[in-house]
Amino acid sequence: MRTKILITFSILCSILWITSCRKDFDYAPSNGHLSFSRDTVYLDTVFSNIGSSTYLLKVFNDTKDDVVIPTLNLRNGLESFYRLNVDGVAGKEFNNVPIYAKDSLFILIETTIDITDSAVNELLYIDAIDFDSEPYRQSVQLVTLAKDAIFLYPNEELESSTEILDVFIDESTEPVEIEGFVLNDEYLTLNNQKPYVVYGYAIVEEDQELIIEAGSRLHFHENSGILIKEGATLTINGQLSENDEELEGEVIFEGDRLEPGFDDIPGQWGAIWISQGSQNNFIDHLTLKNAQLGLFVQGQENNIETTLTLTNSKIFNSSTINLWAKNAKIYGENVILGNAGNSSFLIENGGNYSFIHTTVANYWNKGFRFNSALDIRNHSRNNFDVGFNLQKAEFKNSIIDGNGQNEISLITNEQNDFNFHFQNCYIKLNEDNSSNINNPLYNFNNTEYFTHIITAGELDYFSPTDDDFRIGLDSDVLNKGDINTANSSPIDIIGTSRLPEPDLGAYQAINKEN
Template sequence: MLFAILWSASCRKDFEYAPSNGHLSFSKDTVYLDTVFSNIGSSTYTLKVFNDTKDDVVIPNIALENGTSSFYRLNVDGVAGKEFNNIPIYAKDSLFILIETTIDIVEPTANELLYTDAIQFDSGPYQQSVQLVTLAKDAIFLYPNNELKSQSEIIDVKVDESTEPIELEGFVLTDDFLTFKSNKPYVVYGYAIVEENKKLNIEAGSRIHFHQNSGILVKNGGSISINGDLSNNQELLEGEVLFEGDRLEPDFDNVTGQWGAIWISSGSQNNTINYLTIKNAQIGLFVEGRENNSESTLTITNTKIFNSSTTNLWARNANITGKNLVIGSAGNSSLLIENGGYYSFTHTTISNYWNKGFRFNPALEIRNDTRTNPDVAYDLQKAEFKNSIIDGNSQIEISLSPKEQHTFNYSFENCFIKINESNASNYPDNTAFFSNIIMSGELDYFSPIDNDFRIGFESEAFNKGDVDTANAVPYDILGVSRITSPDLGAYQAIEKEF
């Protein structure tokens, strides 16, 4: 009996709560939810509420200031809603509140909306509040509907022998949607298909965001023209075109493989790309050509491709001319050339410092066949690299795989090529294939792990370029003149920032 009385007395306090009376504290006084697109849900954010007193307390009311019309949603101790009553917190304990939002921009002329609300605790003289702030951007959403006809396509590309060809869902871009403008960002769901005899034009400053497993498919006879400009502000990049995922939170800024690919399929010709950044794709740019096709498949200049989960630039029997390119880190090769073709790369930085797992392939791989089908091979008519860098965090960053009875023409002139000493004899200098090659040394990058491949004055690439080659590409990717003393790669050396 005595034990029962003592037990009852010791537990009675669990059922008696004092009012909070304005004595709560919070992990934040303002919760900033990162930028979202209109009508797309945000990530989940957390607010922690503390009871620092010696008493168990009850919060009479927790509610959003804007009430049931608020664009915010709350979850308090596992219960979803917008208003909660009589919420207890034990002494010296805490309470978690989860916060999400989906904002609808209803004003037709508004491209952005700074939306604010507050979580209010209690009322009257004891009321406390935590502010909520979110920036929402209006966007043009492209997805299969009545205007954009849905299609299915099979992409015959494989990452390795264990994978199957990729089947994708797409939609045809009608004439009304064949020009992407810079006044609003675009959000693409599925693959936007450019059909035969159609051209997709993308204006300078455009921002294209792709949902998971989404991208652009340029079909046989179609083409794409990406018309970015040099930016005056290298932080805002107001002139460049940007392709990336549709999650705008900073935590997703460097998450690889968020979306699919830009696929230029066989039979598409005279595609042009200038000042484009492609980041965080599965395959950044996949370009197919035709056997013995001397017509240009793609001319690509002043462009950066990095952080693809497989390959940044994957070319298959294509005809590509590239100048001032930065082909950065990727899960496999940075640049993969298969099934021969025609290629010319000048002042290109191919550098793979992948740090998100194992990487088994070099930064640059060139072959007559494909990894997955070595029995079928084609002629490599030309693969020339001038005033360029082939580098990475592996000992050997180049692989050349010729096939007997097939042409395999390649050349490297005035290039830095990362190899180790034991393999140096395989890449002799002053021959028809290798001329003025640097095989070791520090490149003095700004931050290769962050795909910042600008170089400082201590770089082995400093002032090592051929002047005649540089005259054909007189300015680097940032608009700096290289005519008199060219450096290797896409960037001229500048003073490093400390």
């Protein structure tokens, strides 16, 4: 009797051990009882043939039972433009996928969409992830807008189209080498029919002109940009837009990632470089954002011709400098030079500059910033002995501001000319700082340098950390502009009349509640 009981107990333990080790026998079909972190996954906008970011979908088993999903697949099958990764396994079709009770399943989703019809500029691509089959099928929709684009990149078949360039000096003073390619005649005029995606530096050769028409969109890949060589010219003919959201007339330069998460990430692409010896460049209604160095302009000593005319344009969110001018001759009107990791506007090696109704304001909040929003020098930053005459640095009806104590830096080597003047400007400077008190360059009572300067007050920006430097009706720079200067620039950057009482900066004040 005792032996029989021991045998029975042994068999029972074996059964319990086996069933505990083989839980896969206990899975029940999901039978339509799954829940999801979202019912539709929007993968945002991508360019044709460029991969998207990775998106996450969570699948929950809220029941008390371990379940198995008999089938999990993309509705468009193996031909789908979407790709899945289900708990670490890549594919487009899966069978018998388990989920424990009160547990979840992670699905990663990506896409690369190919628009084959050249007549189609945009394609709304829709698919779905199906869980199980009828009558228990549950689905999560997948939606992506793909844009067709014209891709500009080095031609691997033509060795002569590729150049290695020392573009500009980075923070470590070392040359930055990039790959460039020469734009052929077909792409010396760019329009708004399709966006352009640039890989590497697009080079405009001597005696050539790159014309960019109103409404054009240029998207630059990492370490990409435009190089205007000596004797070449850049002309950007943007226009005032009627729709503030569509910006149909604006020319826009930005990175090639269209997802919202990349909208305000600095340093996504390289720079626009205007080389020494390039003259009469013209830029109107351009928005340039998220570059490493926004606009780099090289001039030459005793410039006779204007290097660049820059009007109605915004440059912001560069990881280093928005506008860097070296011994150039630049005229600026209705310009916004916003947040940057270094200076918003750096003038180096002298030159000749005249800016009216310009907002230079740096409220960088993505790390430490050690330089002033506006930095003016008649020498090289790295060598006081390399100097050039600052023939003129003139700012009228403008704002020099930021989240630092001193947002203007005036540095001379005391060997070359250093001529500057600010008239009817707001300038943020800590006048009580001992170094500023003892420096005659910051004596706001010296009319040779300063006339009608405001150093304190509320600017009443809309959202400065987001590069929205519109000003409200509570701003202390209202009606502080010089009327004669405003007569030469009667319309602000968004088309608002600033007469008869002009405000300072690129924007005329408006009601924030509108």
